[in-house]
Amino acid sequence: MSKPDEHEVQIVFDASRCDGFGMCAVVCPELITLDRWGFADASRQPIADPRLQRKAARAVRCCPKGALTLADVPDAGRAAGAATMSA
Amino acid sequence: MTLVSPGNWAPTAWSGEEDGPEGVARLGSAGARLLAGSASREGLAEHHARLGPPPDWSNRPEDLVAVVRESGLTGRGGGYFPLASKLESARSVPGPAVVVVNATESEPASAKDRTLLEHRPHLVLDGAQALAAAASADRVIVAMHSGAAGFGSIRAAIEERKDHGAAATELAIVPDRYVAGESSALVAYINGGPALPAPRGVRTSISGVGGRPTVVSNAETASHLALIARFGAKWFREAGTDLSPGSTLVTVTGDVALPGSVFEVLQPVSFGTVITAGGGSPAPPQAVLLGGYAGTWVPGDRAWGSTLDATRLARAGMPLGCGLVGVLGPGRCGLVEAARLMAWLSDERAGQCGTCTMGLPAVSERLTGIAEGTQRGRREVHRIVALGETISGRGLCGLPDGAVAMVESALSTFSEELRLHRKGRCSGGCDDPVFAVPRSRP
Numbered sequence: 001m002s003k004p005d006e007h008e009v010q011i012v013f014d015a016s017r018c019d020g021f022g023m024c025a026v027v028c029p030e031l032i033t034l035d036r037w038g039f040a041d042a043s044r045q046p047i048a049d050p051r052l053q054r055k056a057a058r059a060v061r062c063c064p065k066g067a068l069t070l071a072d073v074p075d076a077g078r079a080a081g082a083a084t085m086s087a
Numbered sequence: 088m089t090l091v092s093p094g095n096w097a098p099t100a101w102s103g104e105e106d107g108p109e110g111v112a113r114l115g116s117a118g119a120r121l122l123a124g125s126a127s128r129e130g131l132a133e134h135h136a137r138l139g140p141p142p143d144w145s146n147r148p149e150d151l152v153a154v155v156r157e158s159g160l161t162g163r164g165g166g167y168f169p170l171a172s173k174l175e176s177a178r179s180v181p182g183p184a185v186v187v188v189n190a191t192e193s194e195p196a197s198a199k200d201r202t203l204l205e206h207r208p209h210l211v212l213d214g215a216q217a218l219a220a221a222a223s224a225d226r227v228i229v230a231m232h233s234g235a236a237g238f239g240s241i242r243a244a245i246e247e248r249k250d251h252g253a254a255a256t257e258l259a260i261v262p263d264r265y266v267a268g269e270s271s272a273l274v275a276y277i278n279g280g281p282a283l284p285a286p287r288g289v290r291t292s293i294s295g296v297g298g299r300p301t302v303v304s305n306a307e308t309a310s311h312l313a314l315i316a317r318f319g320a321k322w323f324r325e326a327g328t329d330l331s332p333g334s335t336l337v338t339v340t341g342d343v344a345l346p347g348s349v350f351e352v353l354q355p356v357s358f359g360t361v362i363t364a365g366g367g368s369p370a371p372p373q374a375v376l377l378g379g380y381a382g383t384w385v386p387g388d389r390a391w392g393s394t395l396d397a398t399r400l401a402r403a404g405m406p407l408g409c410g411l412v413g414v415l416g417p418g419r420c421g422l423v424e425a426a427r428l429m430a431w432l433s434d435e436r437a438g439q440c441g442t443c444t445m446g447l448p449a450v451s452e453r454l455t456g457i458a459e460g461t462q463r464g465r466r467e468v469h470r471i472v473a474l475g476e477t478i479s480g481r482g483l484c485g486l487p488d489g490a491v492a493m494v495e496s497a498l499s500t501f502s503e504e505l506r507l508h509r510k511g512r513c514s515g516g517c518d519d520p521v522f523a524v525p526r527s528r529p
Contacts, residue, residue: 014286016439016483035477039441 008046008073009053011060015039017067024068028052028059032068046073107364110354112334114206120326120334121203121210121310122351128240131247134209141213142316144220151221152178157320159332160312164189164270164305165378165408167397170312176292177222177300184224185296187277188215190231190241190306191261193268194379195525197409199336200306202349204237207310208244214309215256217316222302230259230273265435269484270303272437283437284484307336326353330398335410337395339365341521342372342416352395358412359391367414374415374500376522378408380428381489384421384500387414413522420515422504424522425497426451426458431524432490443487446478454494463509468498 011031020038030052031043047053053070060068112119115126124137144151156171177184188211192200203211215227229245231238245256259277261267267282274295276282295301304312311333315323324332334353340346344366352361363369371391377383377400385405393400397407415421433447453471456462475491482488498505507514 012286014483015442015481016286018441020441035442035481037441037445039445039481041442041481 008048009056009070010044010046010073011042011056012069012071013040013042013044014067014069017065018063019065019067021064023062023064024059027062028055031056032059040067042068107350108356108360110352110356111361111364112351112353113349113364114202116351118353119351120314120353121207121307121336122349124207126206128206129209131209131244134207134213138210138317141216141313144217144316145223148178148221148223151217151316154315154320155221155312158315158323159320160308160315160323161331161397162305163307163311163335163410165406167401170304170308173292173302173304174218174221176290177224177302180293180300182299183226184222184300184302185226185228186215186218186222186224187259187270187273187296187301187303188218188227188229188306188309189268189270189273189303190229190235190237191268191273192235192306192409193232193265194409194411196338196340196347196413196522197379197411198338198340198347199349199410201235201237202336203306203310204231204235205240208237208240209248210310210313211241211306212244212248212256213313213316214304214306214311217312218302218304218309220316221312222300224302226257226296227255228257228259228277228296230261230277232263232267233260234263265432266437266484266486269486272484273303274301283439284486286483328355328394328396328399331396335395335397335407337361337407337410337412339367339412339414341376341414342419343367343414355394355396357392357394361395361412362391362414365412365414368416372414372416373419374421376413376415376424377411378406379411379489380522380524381432381486381493382406382408382411382413383492384425384496386500415521418514418516419521420458420504420513421497421501422454422458422508423513423515424520425494425501426454427520427524428522429454429490429494431527432486432493434527436486437484440482440487442478442481446474447487447490450474450478450491450494454497457505457508458513460508460511460513463511465509468505471495471498 018039022034024032024040025034033041035041060070114122152174160170161167219227262282269284271285272282274291275285277296291301291303326334334351337350339348348365371387374387375385375390400407429451433451436443436447478487478491
């Protein structure tokens, strides 16, 4: 179990902002890869490791489009109900 | 769409005067719920004469939410999300909420919402007011495409109700575009922005119109609520199944005698029953396109005996989506059909996310090559599957995932047709499209 001062974070990626600069994947290849067109593909896994959290934070800072943010992972279950296309 | 009967197949004669098979009702049938009453547009006086005035729940919203929870009503736009959860989510945020009834029905071949809007506008508006009571909302907005059938009917119905002193219902005219019907796109448009899907994670039930909690609900869902508010949860659950309570509207289209027929499914009947009711041949067709143009192709013999139960169908990999049941008859090429749908979906993409912008045209181009016989290599299918893996789960909205899943289901359902195409043949006449697509914006 995690200590009280430890918390998990998660990369939140806004695909509509990504223009494929690709610096995020250079800074934090563990969590962010680039697809065949150079757009970021960010892991949605909760990050507990402080070292990895720092790398993720650097990736967030180096995006010139602001496509990446870090969010705290809520303790009591993550938000349910992904967006769906409706008629 | 024209009806063709190649080979020995012929549509059965279907009398529009009959009520149809047991468990399936059409507009004006005995036993119908949403479609009960006359076979024409019901005005306010007629509506009240048939159903009585709607009960006023505004002083006990929590009770109404509890009734909705007990009813098991889920979103009939295709998401099947429990309405009670959406209402509770909106109620958890302090301050008055907003209700948006999604009456855009952006799915080109679906006609079920349009049927309600055209013929039962006051049921839809009663539902909108019941949603407002349950969410403690002080704003009710009906969102529609201006050119849509049913637009005039709803506008007239809103006028009729003003005369009776009811709370005003606003009408939002939404751009005629596929992705504009997505709930976050509706909210974005009402807020003065472009009608484009918003990043995931911002739930409209928490922060929507004007930053206020917003319940976006499909027109059929609202209409069910109008009846639940009158007759209760137990009554609602007398139709449908334990897993999928209540009746369900479906649109039967494609190679049937009466394409675009809307039925209310009251009891767990099979696809074969509704296809036959729509004037289809009384034997399994080649394939069925389920749930919309970004839906799922299912081999006809697999779909034929399956029960119309949204929950069980979703578990079986045949999601019912908006209730579209598209019949592909013999002598048709499913690859040609799928390629046309994919080209349209690609044109309709919002253009917000790079991977979708690059990926959908690439998938479309390759599938068109296979359908037209210009690409006969075995690798083409693998390339499409690989592109699909890159695209899926990456966009803001569900369009790219839906489009990719539609194409993948086509490649597996029409595997025999793929073999023919590799040899330069095609079993379709390639004449009139079975599933026509609207003209996309330039």
